[in-house]
Amino acid sequence: MNANPNDAPLVLKLDKITKRFGALTANGDVSLDLRQGEILALLGENGAGKTTLMNILFGHYVADEGTVEVPGTDGSLQQLEPGSPNAALEAGIGMVHQHFTLAENLSALENILLGTEALTSFKSSRAKARQKLESLMERSGLSVDLNARISDLSVGEKQRVEILKALYRDARVLVLDEPTAVLTPQESESLFSTLQKLASEGLGIIFISHKLDEVLSASHRIAVLRGGRKVSDQPTEGCNKRQLAELMVGKTVPESNRDSKEAGAPLFVLQNVSTGQGRDAITNIDLELLSGEILGIAGVSGNGQGTLAKLISGLATPQSGSIVLNGAPLTTASARQMIDAGIARIPEDRHKDGIVGPMTVAENLAIETIRKPENHRFGFLKFGAIAERAREAITSYDIRCQGDKAPARLLSGGNIQKIVLARTLDASPVVVLAAQPSRGLDVGATADVHRRLLEARARGAGVILISEDLDELMRLSDRIAVIHRGVLSEPEKTESVDRGTLGLRMAGQSKEQAA
Amino acid sequence: MSDIFDILLSINFWNAALRISTPLIFGVIGALVCERAGVLNLGIEGIFTAGAMAGWMAVWLGAGLWGGVLVAALAGAFFGLIHAILTVPLGLSQHVSGIGVTLFATALSYFTYRTALPDVSSPPRIEAFKAIDVPGLSDLPIVGPILFQQTPMTILALVIVAVTAFVLYRTPLGLAIRAVGDNPSAVESQGLSVYGLRIGAVVVGSSLMALGGAFLTMSAFDAFFFGMVNGRGWICIALTVFASWKPGKALIGALLFGAFDAFQVRLQTEIGTIIPGQIFLMLPYILSIAALVLVARKADYPRALLVPYFRGQR
Amino acid sequence: LAAEKPIKVAAIYTVPVEQQWVSRIHKALTAAKERGDVTYTFSENVANTDYERVMREYAEQGMDLVVGEAFAVERAARKVAAEYPDTAFLMGSSFGPSKPNFAVFDNFIHEPSYLTGMIAGAKTESNIIGMVGGYAIPEVNRLMNAFMEGALAVNPDVKFLVTFINSWYDPPKAKESAFAMIDKGADILYAERFGVSDAAKEKGILAIGNVIDTSADYPGTILASALWHMEPSIDKAIDAVLSDSFEASDYGPYSFMSYGGGSFVADEALAGAEAVAAAKETEAEILDGLFRVNINDSEPKSTM
Amino acid sequence: MIRFEPREPASLKRLILIPTIAAVTALILASIPIAAAGLSVFEAYWLMATGAFGSLFTFTEMLTRATPLILTGLAAALAFRAKLWNIGAEGQLYAGALAAVAVGSGWIDAPTYVLLPIVVFSGALAGGLVMLGPTLLKTRLGVDEVVTTLLLNFIIILFVQMMLEGPMKDPMGMGWPQSEPMLDAAALPKLLPRMRIHAGLIIALISALGIYILLKRTVWGFEIRAVGENANAARHAGVPVTGTFIKVGLLSGALAGLAGVGEVAGLKGYLTADLSPGFGYSGIVVAMLAGLSPIGVIFAALFIASIFVGADSMSRATGVSNYLADLIVAMSLICVLISGIFLRFKVRFIGRKSVEGAGK
Numbered sequence A: 001m002n003a004n005p006n007d008a009p010l011v012l013k014l015d016k017i018t019k020r021f022g023a024l025t026a027n028g029d030v031s032l033d034l035r036q037g038e039i040l041a042l043l044g045e046n047g048a049g050k051t052t053l054m055n056i057l058f059g060h061y062v063a064d065e066g067t068v069e070v071p072g073t074d075g076s077l078q079q080l081e082p083g084s085p086n087a088a089l090e091a092g093i094g095m096v097h098q099h100f101t102l103a104e105n106l107s108a109l110e111n112i113l114l115g116t117e118a119l120t121s122f123k124s125s126r127a128k129a130r131q132k133l134e135s136l137m138e139r140s141g142l143s144v145d146l147n148a149r150i151s152d153l154s155v156g157e158k159q160r161v162e163i164l165k166a167l168y169r170d171a172r173v174l175v176l177d178e179p180t181a182v183l184t185p186q187e188s189e190s191l192f193s194t195l196q197k198l199a200s201e202g203l204g205i206i207f208i209s210h211k212l213d214e215v216l217s218a219s220h221r222i223a224v225l226r227g228g229r230k231v232s233d234q235p236t237e238g239c240n241k242r243q244l245a246e247l248m249v250g251k252t253v254p255e256s257n258r259d260s261k262e263a264g265a266p267l268f269v270l271q272n273v274s275t276g277q278g279r280d281a282i283t284n285i286d287l288e289l290l291s292g293e294i295l296g297i298a299g300v301s302g303n304g305q306g307t308l309a310k311l312i313s314g315l316a317t318p319q320s321g322s323i324v325l326n327g328a329p330l331t332t333a334s335a336r337q338m339i340d341a342g343i344a345r346i347p348e349d350r351h352k353d354g355i356v357g358p359m360t361v362a363e364n365l366a367i368e369t370i371r372k373p374e375n376h377r378f379g380f381l382k383f384g385a386i387a388e389r390a391r392e393a394i395t396s397y398d399i400r401c402q403g404d405k406a407p408a409r410l411l412s413g414g415n416i417q418k419i420v421l422a423r424t425l426d427a428s429p430v431v432v433l434a435a436q437p438s439r440g441l442d443v444g445a446t447a448d449v450h451r452r453l454l455e456a457r458a459r460g461a462g463v464i465l466i467s468e469d470l471d472e473l474m475r476l477s478d479r480i481a482v483i484h485r486g487v488l489s490e491p492e493k494t495e496s497v498d499r500g501t502l503g504l505r506m507a508g509q510s511k512e513q514a515a
Numbered sequence B: 001m002s003d004i005f006d007i008l009l010s011i012n013f014w015n016a017a018l019r020i021s022t023p024l025i026f027g028v029i030g031a032l033v034c035e036r037a038g039v040l041n042l043g044i045e046g047i048f049t050a051g052a053m054a055g056w057m058a059v060w061l062g063a064g065l066w067g068g069v070l071v072a073a074l075a076g077a078f079f080g081l082i083h084a085i086l087t088v089p090l091g092l093s094q095h096v097s098g099i100g101v102t103l104f105a106t107a108l109s110y111f112t113y114r115t116a117l118p119d120v121s122s123p124p125r126i127e128a129f130k131a132i133d134v135p136g137l138s139d140l141p142i143v144g145p146i147l148f149q150q151t152p153m154t155i156l157a158l159v160i161v162a163v164t165a166f167v168l169y170r171t172p173l174g175l176a177i178r179a180v181g182d183n184p185s186a187v188e189s190q191g192l193s194v195y196g197l198r199i200g201a202v203v204v205g206s207s208l209m210a211l212g213g214a215f216l217t218m219s220a221f222d223a224f225f226f227g228m229v230n231g232r233g234w235i236c237i238a239l240t241v242f243a244s245w246k247p248g249k250a251l252i253g254a255l256l257f258g259a260f261d262a263f264q265v266r267l268q269t270e271i272g273t274i275i276p277g278q279i280f281l282m283l284p285y286i287l288s289i290a291a292l293v294l295v296a297r298k299a300d301y302p303r304a305l306l307v308p309y310f311r312g313q314r
Numbered sequence C: 001l002a003a004e005k006p007i008k009v010a011a012i013y014t015v016p017v018e019q020q021w022v023s024r025i026h027k028a029l030t031a032a033k034e035r036g037d038v039t040y041t042f043s044e045n046v047a048n049t050d051y052e053r054v055m056r057e058y059a060e061q062g063m064d065l066v067v068g069e070a071f072a073v074e075r076a077a078r079k080v081a082a083e084y085p086d087t088a089f090l091m092g093s094s095f096g097p098s099k100p101n102f103a104v105f106d107n108f109i110h111e112p113s114y115l116t117g118m119i120a121g122a123k124t125e126s127n128i129i130g131m132v133g134g135y136a137i138p139e140v141n142r143l144m145n146a147f148m149e150g151a152l153a154v155n156p157d158v159k160f161l162v163t164f165i166n167s168w169y170d171p172p173k174a175k176e177s178a179f180a181m182i183d184k185g186a187d188i189l190y191a192e193r194f195g196v197s198d199a200a201k202e203k204g205i206l207a208i209g210n211v212i213d214t215s216a217d218y219p220g221t222i223l224a225s226a227l228w229h230m231e232p233s234i235d236k237a238i239d240a241v242l243s244d245s246f247e248a249s250d251y252g253p254y255s256f257m258s259y260g261g262g263s264f265v266a267d268e269a270l271a272g273a274e275a276v277a278a279a280k281e282t283e284a285e286i287l288d289g290l291f292r293v294n295i296n297d298s299e300p301k302s303t304m
Numbered sequence D: 001m002i003r004f005e006p007r008e009p010a011s012l013k014r015l016i017l018i019p020t021i022a023a024v025t026a027l028i029l030a031s032i033p034i035a036a037a038g039l040s041v042f043e044a045y046w047l048m049a050t051g052a053f054g055s056l057f058t059f060t061e062m063l064t065r066a067t068p069l070i071l072t073g074l075a076a077a078l079a080f081r082a083k084l085w086n087i088g089a090e091g092q093l094y095a096g097a098l099a100a101v102a103v104g105s106g107w108i109d110a111p112t113y114v115l116l117p118i119v120v121f122s123g124a125l126a127g128g129l130v131m132l133g134p135t136l137l138k139t140r141l142g143v144d145e146v147v148t149t150l151l152l153n154f155i156i157i158l159f160v161q162m163m164l165e166g167p168m169k170d171p172m173g174m175g176w177p178q179s180e181p182m183l184d185a186a187a188l189p190k191l192l193p194r195m196r197i198h199a200g201l202i203i204a205l206i207s208a209l210g211i212y213i214l215l216k217r218t219v220w221g222f223e224i225r226a227v228g229e230n231a232n233a234a235r236h237a238g239v240p241v242t243g244t245f246i247k248v249g250l251l252s253g254a255l256a257g258l259a260g261v262g263e264v265a266g267l268k269g270y271l272t273a274d275l276s277p278g279f280g281y282s283g284i285v286v287a288m289l290a291g292l293s294p295i296g297v298i299f300a301a302l303f304i305a306s307i308f309v310g311a312d313s314m315s316r317a318t319g320v321s322n323y324l325a326d327l328i329v330a331m332s333l334i335c336v337l338i339s340g341i342f343l344r345f346k347v348r349f350i351g352r353k354s355v356e357g358a359g360k
């Protein structure tokens, strides 16, 4: 850890920012400053207002009150024109959004060049740009194939393009919104070493994260938002996980841990399952899930776990092999048949596959069982019953929303995940497929998810936990298997694997090599 | 059979094919420019009509042929601007706004024409563009007689295809247009204006469409008639998909369509007695659908097409 | 009781008034208006769905005479007429009149068409004549058939190319069809639609005009034309209304040459004196009732 | 700078007030061409109002013109709810009319209570089947339905022409391309004597109510909305997405087909190739004016029909070119569309100054 650059000049100052959305105050009177070469971590629960604050800084939103100040040419702080991304870019602010802002149909180079040349010019000087980027990549250690189409890049590579976009414009401040939410442990590590390097060259960095370990190890200073207000701002030295978690949530967060318990009989079996060629395909996968266990599947995304999840969700059918639940064949089952067979599925991308945004919370809670008699009579919906059950779920799962009639899209990520949990787990499923269930969730929401999965296990359900988060896997799983290039390893007892080898095996080393 | 080869081998046939496809070339490039920026422009049919009427009327009032071309382009830009305002900052459904613009442009053109010329029993004529005969070039084998017996507007259409391809793929502006049709937030996060780019593209695209209409009244013919656009605009919408939003393919698609039309006109006189004429008229549409089925999987859709962009909306 | 001058006349057209066919009615009514015989209002481009409403509106407004085309709205038009017995209706129709107040007319200019056919048959050198029509409906077919008969009468070797563009207005398309025929060797074009004479003029060949005289627009191109005049029909109807003697009769014959409803013009410099003389001779026979041109409403076909 | 903030739900007051303001704005704008044509604006509007509402006749005429618009509007509204972009109501309307005429003009001879339901059903079925093609191409092969449905319009109208000039041509039609007349037993009953208004209006109103109930109260409607708003999530949650699209496609096409049935069996009595002055396209406009609400479709169709009938009649009474009617309809449409924005969003105009001022 570098020393805190206490006396370096300010590169950014947020002064008393307030932003309201209707009745909701997303940011209340938040002030924040950043010095040259400093890495500031911004912590907060889902919906605490972190992204909103950064969007104001970058000009996507206009604050209702307060100002953003950056050093002008003479070095003194000057107010940044509100609501203008262009002004922010000019002022040397670079932003890597939570959801990437890349045009998929363009190459990496084109995305970086976008907007850097006059639109009226008839020439685009790519050779020069390429030169500058080559040297930037060398200095920062961020390497990507500049000619590759974005749609062909992995998540990690896309993120590097995003950072290069900012660096190419000579950013003095770099903001990263949950940069590690979608990265593998290896990718995260290399990202942070890059950030350290960039900071030591004088870049001011703000990053948002829910992962307390990386926040503690990678930042100089930590600011915590709660309910839109800043509740703490202190040097990283002297902080600890428990204290930070309490600051974020406002109370102590109980950590759920797996109790030791004998697993039951084989429940759900995939035998020799393969899909076709291509990205994310799987070959000859054998998997045997026991009742009452959590089987963790570790792997870098894009190695077949997406396809595996699709198969189990009933969204794809294998080319060969069989899927059997308790002796009943489910190889070609549809999503509906999977649900009816008692398989709960928690999708990886909860916004895209989990909820129908404009429909209400109640409707989203009922969607999987809408054809069940409890929800309709002769095809006509039973509104009363649906609303009643929704209200129960809202209380028992602590879904924070403006009632069962609120559109689901207005909910924060953690609460959206709670909707998914409530509707899938309430049906007492025999098998639970949880794909990246805590990605992007804050400590509180993550703890909730974990508790629910452990409850299912305790009930005797089998849980398949697909995750890139090794801590999560180690903590919850009874057994862990590794998926790489579509091949699934033999699961091992969690007690007999260690974090380091697991990471290496995810990266493709054989068990022997890794050990 | 030999008749069919005779047709396909004749210079006149290819001449006709290029001539028939000219309005479609303008239209499909115009539609492509709009859609590349993420805006479907179903106003095309009406914009064709407006271009045909305005261009012709300007010439008739003495603006000169190129003056007419300019007026047509401005008329297209005007209706394009309406569509752009409705669909870009206001984010209205692009289908409806487009159909609204078609209704509006058509009605306004007809009303203006009729109010200006209330009592004509035969449509007034203008001196239309003539085929250009470039000495030397016209004598080139094959290409000469096909290319250099066209009117200047056909040459203009071909030039526009080349310019569009160059701008789209070789300039910063084209880069921005392609990006805004794929992911507007990519453009905004790089400090460019999503609205500016989209509005600009729709306005420019619409003026190209209007030139397609102007070709009908100032080059293919020398007078304005009610209903003379006759579905040509809609064809361009189909051709755009067929061309996977690529200018080169758009040119080929328009030419194929023109060739097919020229061919069916010739074939109809041969075997029109056996097969109902409508079969021939249907074929281009059926073939377009067949082509769509073939290219659908591979089509490189502008991902943001039809999706309005609101800054900071969740 | 007899009406006072000027009587109120309304016309309902399903197409714009520039369309050749309708332009003849429009012209005759405009002339009557300028004479002070009538007041004249019209609705053009009326969709079939709206036709009945428009008829009723005019009838309700107390029009004395309503002129129009009932072709695609026969039943409805006759029903409306029956409900407004005090209004006279003169409608283009392929059917007969309906009592008491629904009279019909049609463009029976097959006679001059036959004569233009004679001119074309005599003039063609390639012995190929191209014919471009809108839709294959009786009003078009009968003229084309008469034209073909006339041409064959003077030149049995002549062959015809026939195309329908399936549109009433698409001059560029009609022009393309005409170009295609020129490519196939046609040296005379029968210009049923706008656009055909343009192709002829551009390629320096000849064309036969139909319904209206366009020779001034295409100097040196129009060989001969079969013209339609609605004045006899319209004037007859106006007189009938004025004298309160309007009846459900067939005004079709007023389009015949003998009533001056059809006429034949030829450009002697282009057609040659001999051919024109032969046509004039037949014209005289027609006028004297010695020669009858067949009315054949079936769809004409290419003969090569 | 303009900013939009979503407003939901819109209050009933706004729901009524804003379209009204839009309609008034449209009429003010329309006075430009009216004045340009040399008319007195007030007189013109008076004539317009009486032209649509002035007598029982004009009022029923307005309803008659609204009838197909309600049905094509519903066809679009339902399909658009599921994000199935059916631009092909025009073709489906013709298909429905063709089928109605095919079975209703003598092919089957039966009493009204047997024949009429058969005619109505065949028309609906034909419309539905026409939409099935693009729906299957979309769900199976990923072909864009905007283009296929649009192109099918032309194919079907040509097909209708072909049938009318060929096998279905009326031998008594003097060679005109028109079908044989429908049997009296196959005709939709008239609602009032001597007026054109027919039972198609009842069918349209019942359909609107039916679609409203379907969308709002049934499992299928629930699934349609889910598919329309997020097909991926719906699929994941076990909603049969392809099946839903097919249902919606069939139903949407059937509604447009019914519009065709109404026009031939209720109004014309036989089929010609120029049956519809673009009812299919106007239906899209109607649907959007109604915000895709089935009940709203009724009001939107009445609005469009009364503007058209009123303006058409006004142009006739004043002797101004009747293209004015189309022009006024188009202008009203654009104004009402813009007003929709004010329903869905709070629009705030923010000057740079006031932004900075707010910071103090």
Ligand SMILES: Nc1ncnc2c1ncn2[C@@H]1O[C@H](COP(=O)(O)OP(=O)(O)OP(=O)(O)O)[C@@H](O)[C@H]1O
Pocket: A021, A024, A026, A044, A045, A046, A047, A048, A049, A050, A051, A052, A053, A410, A411, A412, A413, A414, A440, A442, B312, B313, B314
């Ligand atoms: N455009 C918007 N309209 C309405 N409400 C919004 C909008 N953007 C954000 N919000 C609300 O503001 C609050 C703060 O959201 P924000 O995205 O800043 O949270 P966050 O701290 O980034 O959460 P997360 O950890 O889930 O990313 C949330 O309650 C959110 O629902």
Ligand SMILES: Nc1ncnc2c1ncn2[C@@H]1O[C@H](COP(=O)(O)OP(=O)(O)OP(=O)(O)O)[C@@H](O)[C@H]1O
Pocket: D015, D019, D212, D215, D216, D289, D290, D291, D292, D293, D294, D295, D296, D297, D299, D300
């Ligand atoms: N365009 C309109 N003009 C006038 N009134 C309308 C219009 N649209 C809707 N309404 C009125 O608003 C009421 C609500 O309509 P409806 O319930 O169909 O819409 P909705 O709330 O959007 O329903 P859904 O969620 O099913 O679409 C209707 O009863 C109708 O009276």
Ligand SMILES: [Mg+2]
Pocket: A050, A051, A052, A098, A177
């Ligand atoms: Mg966030």
Ligand SMILES: [Mg+2]
Pocket: A046, A098, A178, A413, A440, A441
């Ligand atoms: Mg988040």
